[in-house]
Amino acid sequence: MRLWLAVLLLLIAVPAINASIEKWNYIAGSYLYSSPASTGKLAIFGSHGGSVYAVNIDSGQLANVFPTAGPVDTSPAVTNKTIYIGSMDGNLYAFDSATLHTRWNTSLGGVWQSTPLVAGGLVYVGSVNGNVYALKDSDGSLVWKFKTGNEVDSSPALSGQELYVASSDGKLYALDARNGSLLWSPSGIGGLWTSSPVVDRGSLYVGSLDGNLYAVSLSKHTKVWNFSTGGAVMSTPIVLNGLVIFGSNDYSVYAVDAQTGKLSWRFRTNGSVQGQPAFAATQAGGYTIYVGSNDGNVYALDAADGSLRWEYGTGGWVATRPLVTGSLLIVTSYSGMAHALSTVSCDFTSPADMESVGGTEVRVSGRAWGDSGVGGVEVRVNGADWKPASGTDVWGIVLPGGLLTLGENVIECRTLSAGNAERSPYNNLTMIYSREPVLGLIGVTYPQGEVGYGSDVTLSLQDERGKPLFGIRASWPGGSAVSDANGNVVVKASSEGPMPVELSAPGYETKAITLAVGRNWLLYGIAAAVVLAAAYFVFMYLGSRRQ
Missing domain, CATH: 2.60.40.650 (Immunoglobulin-like)
Known part of the structure; x- marks a missing residue:
């Protein structure tokens, strides 16, 4: 139950690519299921093709690469001097963080999705052979191991001297971090797989293939609550400002109250959400959540209400945790590319x-x-x-x-x-x-055919970029007017035949147009009536003289 099951649970989508915020991308050549980690100057991630990459965060240029003999779908753990990462070739590797030279490697039977946990001089990691291992971080020698009933494809969590491990046998184990002995295992929880346990304020949170997010009391060793979604929860949660935030295969990102398990908000994507969210603080005291989806997008959400700030299409499933480093967000995806996106x-x-x-x-x-x-x-x-x-x-x-x-x-x-x-x-x-002032050009749209005498004619004025021009004076025989904020100015058709209109303003070249104005039929009608009336009175006068 490894990658083939994950592929069955993924939904394919082809998103639109929006390059407006991308600073660089690096093409690894095979799909990326490994979340990136930072050494400060380098982004480290593995590929399904079997290599571990070190890419310069500023430029996106490859700094180093180390090939292994199996897929590297787990994510690295980075300390000051060492990078720890597992491979399906059976080994856990420790690399020098500056040179990527191997310090040591230990055969563990294969590491798929378990990210190593480094603490107290030990490296804790799960294996596909069902074991949890504790190794010395200095040389990789075995300190202890604990056997579960199936693959351990999630990452361990630590609180004090207790180590928490979710196994594909469906159980959650609490082990003594010093010697690996079993301390306790809560009942009422099942279907655990790639969702890693997260500890916060005396509680543990973990997702399940049965569609639930579980909360467990570390002091009482019992389930406190569960929140049910419409799909498998393969996403590792985060706890932020009293909310547990995680993804589900029902295409959604959820935020639930950490104490009660009640829904705070839900954001719907167009694909399964299997990666762990990341976050960054805002200047206003809030947080932005970054989370990928198997619709191919990475989303930036307001942590307070789940509202969308922006989204970016990577061209492939995003089942990884984005890396926040300075003003960059580095995202790996099934497109085989690592993308560096600017958050400003x-x-x-x-x-x-x-x-x-x-x-x-x-x-x-x-x-x-x-x-x-x-x-x-x-x-x-x-x-x-x-x-x-x-x-x-x-x-x-x-x-x-x-x-x-x-x-x-x-x-x-x-x-x-x-x-x-x-x-x-x-x-x-x-x-x-x-150095000489450049005069702007006035563009004008106006009726090309004949307009009625005395009618109001609207001219539409724009600059070279098509934006409305405000404050342009239009002058014509007998009148003038100034364009409004929409670039419109109304001209009175007050002169028969070709009527000149001049458009001018400081900083613009004067433009002249000609309106074709029809005849003043009212004036002609009045004149004709006057002539007819005069003729009538003359006729009547002459007729009276004859009598």
């Missing part, structure tokens, strides 16, 4: 890319966002020093002409959030600068 970013609203600008100074403006809040925005010109912009979510900066070169200039922006600066590559635009 900015873009430009003015000027437009490749727009010509001029004058003694140029104003640049834009928008910014950050999952942890926006602390500020910085701008630089042509790779020079960063300059602070004013504002946060909406920002602007005035660039003196002395900072710019004649011709093309590359303007970059980066967002600051919770003490972290956005990493490169940065959003940028190119603008064409000249």
Whole structure:
């Protein structure tokens, strides 16, 4: 009961790729079921192809790779100097975290999903042969082992001197961490597999294939409550602000009260949620939850209510825990790729890319966002020093002409959030600068056919980017008006035939158009009536003279 069962439980989805927040990606070539861990400068993860990868967090470039003889679907444990990770070739490996050279390896019969736990000079890990092992972290020598009734494909948890292990035999075991002796095992719990136990404030939480999340009292050794979902719970939970947050194969992410097990919120995805969530604190005192789904997306949720902040499509199942490191979120997926996504970013609203600008100074403006809040925005010109912009979510900066070169200039922006600066590559635009002011162009949409004399004719005014122009004066024989915030101005058709209309405003080239205005039939009608009336009176007068 290993990978083939996991594949049966996964749901395939093909998401849309949104590259707006991706800083880099690394292609491993085979699908990734290993959650990444950080050494500070390197992201470490395994692949089903059998290799352990070390990728530079800043650049996404491969720093090192170590091939094993079997799939590496477990996740690494990283200490100051050593990386511990298991392989289905039967070994648990200890690598130097700087060089990825092997310090030692110990044969354990195969490690699939059990991430090693390092504490007190020992490494605890489960094996597909049903054993839980305690090894010396210095040389990998055996200290003790405990036999369960089936594979141990989850990761151990530790509280004091008690080690907690969930086995595929359906049982939860509490062992003495020093010698591996059985201390207790609660009743009323079954169907345990890849969901690892998590300990918080005297309680243990673990998911089950029977669709439940269980809460167990560590002092009473009994089940306290269970929360039922509509699918297997293979996801390892996290406990945050009194909530237990986890995923289910019913396509949902749940948050339940840690004390009572009552539902706080639920977020629905389009695929099974099997990976453990990750989280990051916000400047406002809250948290953002990051969780993957087998619909191919990674989701950023507000931890307070489960509302969606953003989502990103990776092109493959995401059954792993994302890694939060500074302003980056590193996600591994079944697409065979590791993605580095920015949790902060900015873009430009003015000027437009490749727009010509001029004058003694140029104003640049834009928008910014950050999952942890926006602390500020910085701008630089042509790779020079960063300059602070004013504002946060909406920002602007005035660039003196002395900072710019004649011709093309590359303007970059980066967002600051919770003490972290956005990493490169940065959003940028190119603008064409000249010292002489560049006059904007007025675009106008107006009726091309004949309009009625005396009618109100609406002109729609736009700039070169198609945005409405406010404050443009329209002048015509006998009148004038100014365009509103929507770029509309109403002209009175007051002159027969071709009627000139002039559009002008400071900073814009004057534009002239001609409206085709129909005849003033009312005036002609009045004139005809006057002529007829005059003719009638003349006729009547002449007739009376003849009599």
